[in-house]
Amino acid sequence: MADFDWPWQYKFPPFFTIQPNLETRKKQIEAWCTLILDYQKYLKSYSLDVKEAQNSPLFYNKSISRRLHEDGIYTILGELQKKGHIEWKDKGRKECLIMWRTPEEWGKLIYNWADSKGLLNTVCTMYEISNGDDSADTDFHGIESWLLLRALKSLQLEGKCEVMAGNEGVKFF
Amino acid sequence: MDRFEWSDGSLMNGEVHIDQQRGVGIYDGHDKTSFDYGMLSVTSHRIIWRDHRNRNSVISLPLLSVIYLEEQPSGFAKSAKIIVHLSAAPSNKSAGPSTYSAHSYIRLSFRESGEHDILRSLDEALQAKKWEQTSAPLSQTGTVIKDPFSARHRPGIVGIERSIQQKNTHTNKQISVAFEDLNKLIQQAKEMVSLTKSIATKIKEKQGDITENETRKFKSYLLSMGIPNPVTRETHGTGDKYYTELARQLSTVLTKPVEESGGMMTLTDVYCRVNRARGMELLSPEDLLHACELMEVLNLPIRLRTFDSGVLVLQSKSQDEEQVIAHTTNYVGENGNCTAEELAQCLGVSVLLAKERLLLTEKVGGVCRDETIEALRFFPNLFLTRPA
Numbered sequence: 001m002a003d004f005d006w007p008w009q010y011k012f013p014p015f016f017t018i019q020p021n022l023e024t025r026k027k028q029i030e031a032w033c034t035l036i037l038d039y040q041k042y043l044k045s046y047s048l049d050v051k052e053a054q055n056s057p058l059f060y061n062k063s064i065s066r067r068l069h070e071d072g073i074y075t076i077l078g079e080l081q082k083k084g085h086i087e088w089k090d091k092g093r094k095e096c097l098i099m100w101r102t103p104e105e106w107g108k109l110i111y112n113w114a115d116s117k118g119l120l121n122t123v124c125t126m127y128e129i130s131n132g133d134d135s136a137d138t139d140f141h142g143i144e145s146w147l148l149l150r151a152l153k154s155l156q157l158e159g160k161c162e163v164m165a166g167n168e169g170v171k172f173f
Numbered sequence: 174m175d176r177f178e179w180s181d182g183s184l185m186n187g188e189v190h191i192d193q194q195r196g197v198g199i200y201d202g203h204d205k206t207s208f209d210y211g212m213l214s215v216t217s218h219r220i221i222w223r224d225h226r227n228r229n230s231v232i233s234l235p236l237l238s239v240i241y242l243e244e245q246p247s248g249f250a251k252s253a254k255i256i257v258h259l260s261a262a263p264s265n266k267s268a269g270p271s272t273y274s275a276h277s278y279i280r281l282s283f284r285e286s287g288e289h290d291i292l293r294s295l296d297e298a299l300q301a302k303k304w305e306q307t308s309a310p311l312s313q314t315g316t317v318i319k320d321p322f323s324a325r326h327r328p329g330i331v332g333i334e335r336s337i338q339q340k341n342t343h344t345n346k347q348i349s350v351a352f353e354d355l356n357k358l359i360q361q362a363k364e365m366v367s368l369t370k371s372i373a374t375k376i377k378e379k380q381g382d383i384t385e386n387e388t389r390k391f392k393s394y395l396l397s398m399g400i401p402n403p404v405t406r407e408t409h410g411t412g413d414k415y416y417t418e419l420a421r422q423l424s425t426v427l428t429k430p431v432e433e434s435g436g437m438m439t440l441t442d443v444y445c446r447v448n449r450a451r452g453m454e455l456l457s458p459e460d461l462l463h464a465c466e467l468m469e470v471l472n473l474p475i476r477l478r479t480f481d482s483g484v485l486v487l488q489s490k491s492q493d494e495e496q497v498i499a500h501t502t503n504y505v506g507e508n509g510n511c512t513a514e515e516l517a518q519c520l521g522v523s524v525l526l527a528k529e530r531l532l533l534t535e536k537v538g539g540v541c542r543d544e545t546i547e548a549l550r551f552f553p554n555l556f557l558t559r560p561a
Contacts, residue, residue: 008559013510013543014552024541027556066545 004042007035016066018075032068032076037085037100046144048086049095050077099147106140106151111160113138114172123164123171174201175274176259178267179328180233182223187303189217192294196285197222200254202276208232213281215294217303220257232270234279237304238262242295244288245280253288255281255295268329359453403454417471419456419464423447424473431475431489435522436497440465440477440485442523480529481536494533501530502539502553510543510552 009015009031019025039058040048050073053059060067068076077096080086084102089095101109110129114120117134128134130148135141140148152170155161161172184190191214198209199222208230214221220239224230240258247253258278283291409418423443430446431438438446440462448455465477465487478488504519505511511519517527531551534540540551 009556012552012555013545013550014541014556017542017544019541019556021535021538021541021554023538024554024556028541031556066543 004039007031010035010061011064013064013066016061016068016072018072029076029079033080033083033085036076036080037098040098041100041139044142045098046147047089047095047097048077050074051094097146101139103147103150103154106143106147107155107158107160109138110140110148110151111155111172113140120172123169125169126167129170174199174206174271174276174279175269176238176262176266176279177232177234177269177271179269180219180221180231181328182221182231184216185218187217187306188219189303191215191217191298192291194283194285194287194291195225196283196287198252198282198284200280200282201271201274202278202280204276206270208270209282210284213291215291215298217298217301220295234259235304236295236298239295239299242292242299244292247286252282252284253286254283255288255292257281362452403451405454416460416464416467419460420467420471420473423461423464424468424471424475426450427487428474428489431487432491435520435526436489436491437478437486437522437526439523439525440487443487481532482529484525484529486526486529497530498534498537498539501534505531505534505540505551506553510550512548512550514548 009028015028015031019028036048036058040046050070053073054067054070059073074093077086077093080098081088081096085100086096086098089097099106113135114124126145126148130140130143130145140151143151149163149167152161152163155172156163159173161170163170193212193214195212197211197213199206208222208224211225211230212223214223218236220234220236222232222234234257238260240260243256243258245254245256256278257280261277281288281291404415404418404422406415409415426447427438427443434442443465444456444458444461447461462477462485465485468487469476474490475487476490478486480486501516504516508515511531513524513528513531516522516531517524520527522530531540535542535551538554538557541554541556543550543552
């Protein structure tokens with residue numbers, strides 16, 4: 001796996017202090033949002049534990065000994081939530097689900113893949129989509145089932161597939 | 174009984190204690206009085222009676238007013254007595270236990286005997302007439318009062334009032350003496366100021382002869398000598414006119430120092446500097462603030478400015494806000510990053526002002542901050558300037 005390509009901000013100390021100037025803060029938070037989603041995508045991680053993340057390289061740059069503190073993390077996660085990229089698992093906001101693509105985007109991706117593989121009008125299992133050989137080189141290879149289900153549900157709303165009872169299989173149209 | 178006076182029990186000048194006897198009561202003529210059991214003392218000048226229980230109750234009778242004595246021996250259930258016949262009470266005697274008496278004699282009743290000794294002592298004292306030999310008893314018996322302030326032995330409210338009055342006059346005298354000294358000092362200070370002024374003009378004339386360094390040194394001396402004609406409420410009245418004049422004077426005095434200290438000076442610094450220069454005519458913080466508020470209206474070269482944090486400064490007009498921001502942004506850009514302390518050192522301004530500059534620049538997005546436990550550092554605002 002190639003090393004993660006950190007953005008320039010990651011080496012810029014003020015990046016780890018939430019800026020009081022509104023205009024500056026907007027840019028800073030934007031950069032953080034992008035970084036978090038990119039990093040999660042790189043890890044193929046679908047959830048984030050706030051306590052654990054504080055000491056992960058994502059929020060703690062050892063080389064310049066700067067870390068983003070809990071308050072800052074919550075500020076940025078709040079912003080991500082507004083954009084629909086995360087969802088809190090619990091009320092205490094200890095852990096969140098991260099969707100570096102929204103369910104709709106995932107749905108589109110999966111539909112295109114199914115189309116290209118000639119899977120329309122056939123029934124596939126969920127496992128086939130997330131872990132099957134056919135999807136090995138796709139982004140959604142290894143996708144967690146809750147997200148996959150949500151992506152398919154969004155497709156179903158568009159009338160492009162139908163999820164079978166029991167959530168084990170799906171039929172694309 | 175009306176011949177008695179209240180007393181503090183102490184002896185007068187030249188008075189000698191002769192004899193004493195306890196358990197003595199006093200009768201006003203035939204009538205019993207409340208002074209019925211106490212210590213009787215005979216002195217060369219007076220008969221003094223102290224209450225047995227209440228030590229503050231002391232009365233005295235000057236021997237001068239005694240005409241003659243009579244002995245009344247003890248009888249059945251009766252103590253021995255001495256009858257003391259008295260002359261009329263002097264008109265100006267001190268306050269006593271009673272102001273009127275129907276009798277011209279008193280009786281001393283000796284409950285615990287001892288009347289013979291006392292009678293003898295009294296006789297001796299009356300014959301010796303020691304009270305006539307010194308002048309002090311005169312005031313006691315009340316014929317002449319020579320010095321109203323030597324009323325140490327004048328008891329009662331009048332005496333207390335007099336001693337308070339005496340103390341007040343003394344204090345007043347001392348205070349006026351002290352202020353005379355202060356006036357002299359002010360006078361001398363004025364002379365000093367005119368002297369330095371004349372020296373200053375001489376130096377101007379001979380400017381070629383002295384080095385620039387010396388001139389600068391002398392100028393700093395002059396600064397600490399003060400403002401020669403400070404604007405005061407006395408000279409410039411009250412209200413707006415006073416503040417206007419004060420503002421003008423402040424701007425003349427401060428324009429240069431403000432510019433030398435980087436174009437800004439906190440109001441606290443201004444306050445200290447101005448009051449040091451004014452010497453005696455100190456300014457109140459409120460007056461200073463009022464005067465500074467007027468500076469902008471009066472179009473003076475310096476004006477008051479309030480930072481967002483509430484810090485008040487006097488700012489030179491040439492010190493434009495945009496210029497400050499541009500300058501600070503440049504400085505931070507050149508150095509990569511800086512703290513308020515570093516900027517303060519570089520510009521020669523106080524840390525407080527340096528911080529205000531940085532915060533101001535941050536507000537418009539010129540710099541951004543990096544807050545750590547060690548320090549608050551400011552960096553060029555790459556978030557806005559660097560293309561993503």
